[in-house]
Amino acid sequence: xxxxxxxxxxxxxxxxxxxxxxxxxxxxxxxxxxxxxxxxxxxxxxxxxxxxxxxxxxxxxxxxxxxxxxxxxxxxxxxxxxxxxxxxxxxxxxxxxxxxxxxxxxxxxxxxxxxxxxxxxxxxxxxxxxxxxxxxxxxxxxxxxxxxxxxxxxxxxxxxxxxxxxxxxxxxxxxxxxxxxxxxxxxxxxxxxxxxxxxxxxxxxxxxxxxxxxxxxxxxxxxxxxxxxxxxxxxxxxxxxxxxxxxxxxxxxxxxxxxxxxxxxxxxxxxxxxxxxxxxxxxxxxxxxxxxxxxxxxxxxxxxxxxxxxxxxxxxxxxxxxxxxxxxxxxxxxxxxxxxxxxxxx
Numbered sequence: 001x002x003x004x005x006x007x008x009x010x011x012x013x014x015x016x017x018x019x020x021x022x023x024x025x026x027x028x029x030x031x032x033x034x035x036x037x038x039x040x041x042x043x044x045x046x047x048x049x050x051x052x053x054x055x056x057x058x059x060x061x062x063x064x065x066x067x068x069x070x071x072x073x074x075x076x077x078x079x080x081x082x083x084x085x086x087x088x089x090x091x092x093x094x095x096x097x098x099x100x101x102x103x104x105x106x107x108x109x110x111x112x113x114x115x116x117x118x119x120x121x122x123x124x125x126x127x128x129x130x131x132x133x134x135x136x137x138x139x140x141x142x143x144x145x146x147x148x149x150x151x152x153x154x155x156x157x158x159x160x161x162x163x164x165x166x167x168x169x170x171x172x173x174x175x176x177x178x179x180x181x182x183x184x185x186x187x188x189x190x191x192x193x194x195x196x197x198x199x200x201x202x203x204x205x206x207x208x209x210x211x212x213x214x215x216x217x218x219x220x221x222x223x224x225x226x227x228x229x230x231x232x233x234x235x236x237x238x239x240x241x242x243x244x245x246x247x248x249x250x251x252x253x254x255x256x257x258x259x260x261x262x263x264x265x266x267x268x269x270x271x272x273x274x275x276x277x278x279x280x281x282x283x284x285x286x287x288x289x290x291x292x293x294x295x296x297x298x299x300x301x302x303x304x305x306x307x308x309x310x311x312x313x314x315x316x317x318x319x320x321x322x323x324x325x326x327x328x329x330x331x332x333x334x335x336x337x338x339x340x341x342x343x344x345x346x
Contacts, residue, residue, distance in 0.1 A: 006122075008119055008120070008122040009120070011119075012116070012119050012120065013116070013119075014116065015112065015113050015116040016112075017031070018030045018031035018032075018314075018316055019031075019314060021314060023312065025312055026312045026313070026314055027312060027313045027314065027332065027336050027339050027340060028314050028330075028332070029313065029314060029315050029329050029330040029331075029332050029336065029337075029340060030314040030315050030316045030328075030330060031214075031316070031330065032155075032183075032208075032209060032288070032289055032290050032328075032330045033208070033209075033212075033214045033330065034208075034209055034210065034211070034212040034214070034261065034265070034289070035265075035331070035332040035333045035336060036212055036261045036264070036333070037212055038211060038212040038213055038247070038250075038251055039211075039212075039250060039251050039254040039257040039258065040254075040257070041250035041251070041253070041254055042213070042247045042250045042251050044250070045243075045246045045247050045250045046243075046247065049243055049246070053242040053243055053246070054242070054243075056242070057238055057242075058238055058240060058241055058242035058245060059242070059245065060237055060238050060239075061232065062082040062240050062245050063077070064245065064249060065082055065240075065245045065246075065248050065249050065252075066080040066081075066082055066220075068248075068249045068252050068253055069082070069220055069222075069252060072252055072253075072255065073192055073222060075192075075196055075222060076225075078225045078228060078229075079196065079222050079223060079224070079225060079228060080220055080221070080222055080228065081220060081221040081222075081228045081231045081232060081235075082218070082219070082220045082239075082240055082245075082248075083218075083219050083220065083221070083231075083235070083239060083240070084217050084218070084219075084236075084239045084240055085206070085208070085217040085218060085219045086180070086182060086204045086205065086206040086208075086219025086220070086221075087113060087219070088219065088235075088239065089204050089219050089220070089221045089231070090113065090114070090117060090149065090178070090180065090204065091117050091120070091121075092231050092234060092235060093147060093149075093176065093178055093202070093221075093231070094117055094118065094121045094123060094147060095121060095234050096227075096230040096231055096233075096234055097146055097147045097175065097176045097227075097230070098121065098123050098146050098147050099146060100123075101123070101124070102123050102124065102145070102146050102147075103118075103123060103124035103125060103126045103145050103146070104117075104118050104123060104124075104125055104126070104145060104146075104147045104148070104149065105125075105126045105127065105128060105143060105145040105147070105148040105149070106125070106127055106128070106148065106149040106150070106151070107127065107128050107129075107130050107136065107150070107151070107154065108127040108128065108129050108130065108322065109130065109134075109156065109157065109318070109320065109322045109323050110130075110149070110151045110154055110155065111149070111151050111155050111180065112318075114149050115127075126145050128143075129322075130154075130157070130322075134154070134157040134159055134284065134292075135159065136161045136165065143169070143172065143173055144174055144175075145173075145175050146174075146175035146176065147175050147176050147178065148169075148173060148175060148176070148177050148178070149178050149180055150166060150169070150177060150178065150179050150180065151180040151182075152166065152179055152180070152181060152184075152187075152191065153181075153183045153184075153186070153187050153286075153287040153288045155182070155183070155288065155290075155328075156290075156292055156316070156318060156323065156326075156328040157284060157292045158284050158285070158286035158287060158288045158290060158291065158292040158328075159284060159285065159286075159287065159292075160187050160188065160189060160287035162189065163189050163190075163191055163193075163194060166179060166191055166194060167194055167198075170194065170198055170200060170201050171198075173200060175200065176200050176201070176202060176227065177198075177200060177201050177202075178201075178202045178203075178204060178221075179191040179194070179195065179201065179202070179203045179204070180204050181203050181204060181205055182204070182205070182206040182208070182209055183209055183287070183288035183289060184203075184205060184210075185209070185210035185258065185259075185262050186209070186210065186262055186265065186266060186269075186286075186287060186288050186289050187287040187288070188287060190203070191203050192222060195222050195223045195224075196222065196223070198224070199224045199226070199227075200224075200227075201223060201224075202221050202222070202223035202224075202227055203221065203222050203223060204219060204220070204221045205219060205220055205221075205222070206218075206219045207219065207248055207251060207252075209289055210258050210261070210262055210289075211248075211251040211252065211258055212251075212261070213247065213248065213251055216244045216247055216248065217244065218240065218244050218247075218248045265289050265331050268331050268332075268333075268334055268337055269286055269289070269291065269331045271334075271337075272291065272329075272331065272337050272340075272341065273286070273291060275341055276291070276293060276341075279296070279344065280295075280296035281293050281294065281295055281296060282294040289330065289331050290328050290329055290330045290331060291328070291329045291331065292326055292327075292328055293326060293327050293328075293329060294325055294326050295325075295327070299345065300325075301317060301324065301325050301326055301327050302317055302319070302324070304327065304344075304345075305317040305327060307343075307345070308340070308343055308344075311343045313339060313340055313343050315327050315328065315329045315330070315340075316328040316329075316330075
């Protein structure tokens with residue numbers, strides 16, 4: 001091992017993203033991407049992009065994009081931060097809110113990037129285990145960490161925690177609570193009002209899921225002005241390229257198109273859930289664009305994962321102790337989901 005590398009980086013187990021196969025024949029249900037194209041206005045932006053968009057630096061604070069986001073959510077521009085994917089926002093939150101030798105909190109299992117971000121920043125972790133059924137054991141006492149990531153709906157378990165429980169948790173917390181809402185548009189509730197009402201709450205959102213822009217890498221946070229200003233102090237100078245800013249504006253300003261696709265995915269989600277249950281699978285009540293499923297007792301999750309892969313159907317398997325008996329299945333088009341159902345053992 002090179003002596004030039006920081007000890008925490010040398011010891012780091014890097015985040016493992018979902019596989020991106022090059023074979024176009026693969027039915028890709030492993031990374032929670034939207035199966036439908038982005039809004040037509042996004043394609044118009046790509047076709048008319050002038051050369052100056054590439055020759056000149058972009059707006060360092062993405063003002064026009066933030067104005068569009070603020071209009072949609074009924075808040076001030078000053079309440080909005082835009083990042084290079086919501087993952088950048090999460091990393092900046094650690095840098096902004098966690099002191100040296102501090103800790104971050106999160107539930108377990110949850111988004112597996114959180115402990116990786118902590119290790120990169122060389123801060124500690126204080127995970128809270130979910131209940132056996134993956135519900136939330138919200139502690140009654142104050143949870144003493146400077147930053148807590150609360151994924152809602154949770155990934156990979158798909159469950160939604162009621163907002164009043166998050167509010168009560170935030171009110172007891174002595175630090176910042178980041179409600180990571182990558183799947184919020186597919187859920188029945190969200191924490192935007194909470195973020196705009198509490199000085200210690202941020203909500204993060206992603207353009208990757210509901211807006212079909214996973215390839216653009218765009219996310220944002222909404223919350224108290226002082227928290228937003230702290231993120232802007234430490235971000236890279238030009239963290240979002242000009243083209244991404246423009247396609248983001250086009251996408252978020254067409255709410256009708258986004259909601260149409262969300263409705264399609266929800267409808268397919270419920271159909272697939274019912275069919276899986278008829279085949280003996282246990283399916284958790286999803287509030288996201290994926291299903292968290294436990295195969296019948298005579299079918300091991302890892303065996304099913306490999307059997308599907310052999311048929312060029314990719315889903316996600318997490319081999320950790322808490323998750324090894326389950327699979328996460330992204331909701332694709334009806335045709336893709338029929339291929340998935342047809343590939344299951346009879």
